[in-house]
Amino acid sequence: MLTRRLLAALCFAALAGCAKEPAPTVNYVLLDGSKASSQQWAGKVMLVNFWATSCATCVKEMPQIIATHGKFKDRGFDTLAVAMSYDPPAFVARFAETRKLPFGVAIDNTGAVANAFGPVQMTPTTFLINKRGEIVKRYVGEPDFAALHGLIEQLLNEA
Template sequence: MLNRRALAALVLALGATVLSGCAREQAPAVDYVLLNGQKASSQDWHGKVMLVNFWATSCATCVKEMPQVIATFDKFKGRGFDTLAVAMSYDPPAFVAKYAETRQLPFGVAIDNTGSVANAFGQVQMTPTTFLINKRGEIVKRFVGEPDFAALHGLIEQLLAEA
């Protein structure tokens, strides 16, 4: 039988092996159209820390968190950080456009008419669902529901500091 010290060493060694060998999932390659009609692609995200937020105007939590999503964008935008708000396929485009205009959303807003962007990100159905992607295009964190924004900001700071 292992003594406590040997067991602790084994647990630490296994934990270090698991953490160091943990490969992150690559963000999917997606094409989308912004509200202003501009075509864009996830290839445009290379070298940036990206927050990709799936939301709907009919989602109370999405509407509640949007001011914090805006504040997060405003805090980090000049440092290689960007945000994309992806409206779900069931959200009427006129509602999305009106919301983006009246709330003066300062980042890109895409309407996922076909659901292809949500599907590419693992069949996103619950809103809000938010992905944080590092400069190498890897998904670092997936939030279902409203994120802890203080913790999110700390993670963004870490990712921006990475080479």
């Protein structure tokens, strides 16, 4: 009879060799009214951050997300902040304007984008996607930004 610990180790070992999960294909509307799609992410390393203006951790981490975007944006990296369906659009627009968010901000009015990614139920939840459109890492809560930057460097250096 296998112990739980051994069973967990075998499951982890089996999963380690598996292919990464592809990012879902989603369509969304940015704050400026323009329509966009995850298909536009091809060839880029993407950080997709699900957040809400009512989430204290989301507000706290946003300056670091802005800094991360600024550090890597000229090297094939992009960021999308997806506001949750329950976040009032006026609050999201005001937040994006007052904080001068330098990346795309989408309001997920129907919850379709969050559902496609999981579903995402807790904020912040952040996904790091490689150039091939595969989810490399999912963070629930604030990421360790130094480790995140190291992983972004690795992904940007991949062919």
